[in-house]
Amino acid sequence: MSSPDERPVGRGELTARELVRWTWRQVTSMRTALVLLLLLALAAIPGSVVPQAGVDAIAVTRWKDEHPDLTPIYEKLDLFSVYDSIWFSAIYLLLVLSLVGCIVPRLFVYARAFRAQPPPAPRNLSRLPDHSSYETALPADEVLARARAVLGKRYRLRKAEDASAGGDAVSAERGYLREAGNLLFHLSVLIVLAGFAIGGLFGYQGGVILVQGSTFGNNLTQYDDFDPGGLFTPEQLDEFDFTVEDFDVEWVESGAGAGTARGFRAGLSYREGDAREQEYNLRVNHPLSINDTDVFLIGHGYAPVITIRDGEGNIASTGPTPFLPQDQSFVSFGVVKTAAAEPGQIGLEGLLYPTFYLYDGDPASVFPDARNPLVSMLVYTGDLGLDTGESQSIYVLDKSNATQVTDEDGKPFRVDLSVGETVKLPDGLGSVTLEGVKPWVRVQISQTPGKEVALLGVVLALIGLCGSLYVRPRRVWVRARTVAAGDAGDTMAGRTTTVVEVAGLDRSGNGDLAEVLADLVADLKKAAPQDEGDLP
Structure with a gap:
């Protein structure tokens, strides 16, 4: 007998058990799987259009500077980390659940068909x-x-x-191999999903910009940006270091493709642990593999070597500063700032022209190679926010409490420097010298532990697909x-x-x-x- 508090189920109504069963059938139907797959593809579009923090933190910073009004909205929607967002993860997990619920029963169906008389x-x-x-x-x-x-x-x-x-x-x-092909194909989908899950949980991906001549040691403090998996541990980092000895770009000199790059090569010297030093030419799509870690070449640019002397003649800062390319001619934007200058902090903000040419009174770069480099930068002094203890992007100059340096006519003072030139700053602030220009490379360092599993799944899927199509x-x-x-x-x-x-x-x-x-x-x-x- 039913309890007096238990409401009888009316005609056409579903019990709790029937509702759960109906919901499960809807989630695990092939139609739902296709809809979720379409939604996942649509959800991945922002990750391809908007810069991602886990891929290129520098591009994210530049985008935020160029779109200050949209930045709060994009941050609230997690558009700078689409693949780690809750809404993308929800779609992905539902798709995995739908595929598993759709495929596993079919495995038994194909298995019975394969053994049937x-x-x-x-x-x-x-x-x-x-x-x-x-x-x-x-x-x-x-x-x-x-x-x-x-x-x-x-x-x-x-x-x-x-x-x-x-x-x-x-x-x-x-023709039973046709059923075996169907069985293998559906099983391979689960293997591919497992491979991606392993890589997403235990792998990591990081990036760093290295100026020619600089050295990278594989520890967390050396990365510019780092995106670990959910179960990543620092013990997974392989022990190695490498130095960027040189960087060469093969440019197209003439014709319709003049100014485009034909090939890139970064000469590395690397050492695994205490082993002897080795050399490797890092190229696009030819990564350096060290144990379980892969090092990829994914970008390059220029770093002008600028020396700033303060009003007392002391060197406040010197060394290469990576500038970010803005277009195909490699006109690059950068910021140089120093807190050690006296009587006040000095900041420079402007552009680097790799092959400078004055066209109708406007500065331009006629070739992306650094053949006639020139930097053109505005000068700021005062409080640049360098003493607050808060972290700052090296590509952002805090001018909220700073004063722009002007010339005798009250116009913004601009520093225009070719290699070897020095310009004195007004009001005894000091001087700025362009010592030279060095290339920098951006490398991606990653571990993807599930890639062999995913590759196996793809190979099995192709074999199964051939069997199901041609048998x-x-x-x-x-x-x-x-x-x-x-x-x-x-x-x-x-x-x-x-x-x-x-x-x-x-x-x-x-x-x-x-x-x-x-x-x-x-x-x-x-x-x-x-x-x-x-x-x-």
Whole structure:
């Protein structure tokens, strides 16, 4: 008896158990999986259009500076880290759940189909599109035995049955590898998902900009940006270091493609642990592999070497500062700032022109290679926020409490420097010197522990897909029945003959089944006695 507090289920209503079952069927349907796959593709679009913090933190900083109004909205929607956002993870997990719930039951269906026996012969074989028949003097048992021997070489046979269970026919089928291909393909999808899950949980990806001549040691403090997996531990970091010895770009000098890069090469010297130093030419799509870690070359630019002297003549800062390319001509934006200058902090903000040319009074770069570099920068002094203890981007100059340096006419003072030139700053603030220009490279360092598993899944998927597309499933039946040869007044009265019916069904629709049946009939007729031959 039901409890008095339990409300009876009305007509057309679902119980809690039925509701859960219905929900599960909806989530694990192929239609839902396709919708979620479409949603995942749409959700990945912002990750391809908007710079991602885990891929290029520098590009994210530049984008925020260029779009201050949209930045709060994008941050609230996690558009700078799309693949780590809650909404993207929800779609991805639902898709995985839907695929698993959709694929696992099909694995059992394909497994049963792969082991299944051929179906029994239809009652009327002559109704099939491809069929043939003939008469022979051989007993029906011998015809069926011959049929089993011929078909058994290339077909799977149904177990022999007695006459009461329809044992007057032989059932054969081939093309079971098609079901094996379907089984393998669906299983490979789960393997690929597992590979991606392993990589996402245990892997990591980081990036760093290195000026020519600088050294990188593989520890967390050396990375400019670092995106670890959910189960990543610092112990996974392989022990190695490398130095960027040189960097070469092969430029197209003439023609329609003049100014485009044909090839990149970064000469590295690296050491694994305490092993001896080795050399490697790092190129695009040719990463340096050290144990489980891969080092990729993904970008390059220029770093002007600028020396700032304060009003007392002391060196406040010196060294290369990476500038960020703004266009294909590699006109680059950068910031140089120093807190050690006296009497006040000094900041520079401006552009680097790799091959400077004054075109109609406007500065431009006519070639991306650093053949005639020039920096053009505005000067700021005062409080640049360098003493607050808060972290700052090296590509952002805090000018909220600073004063822009002007010339005698009250116009913004601009520092225009070629290599080797020095400009004195107004009001005894000091001087700025461009010592030279060095190339920098951006490298991506990552571990993807599940990539072999994912690759195995892709290979298995291709094999399974080929099997399901190119294997031709086919069913063939041979029935032999003993009938009277003629009437009582006929000369053959009292004798019997065997009527042999052969039919087939091509499940792939290739249209060559008639030839197959003709060859089978020819093989079966070879068993007839030579002296009697086939009956008319």
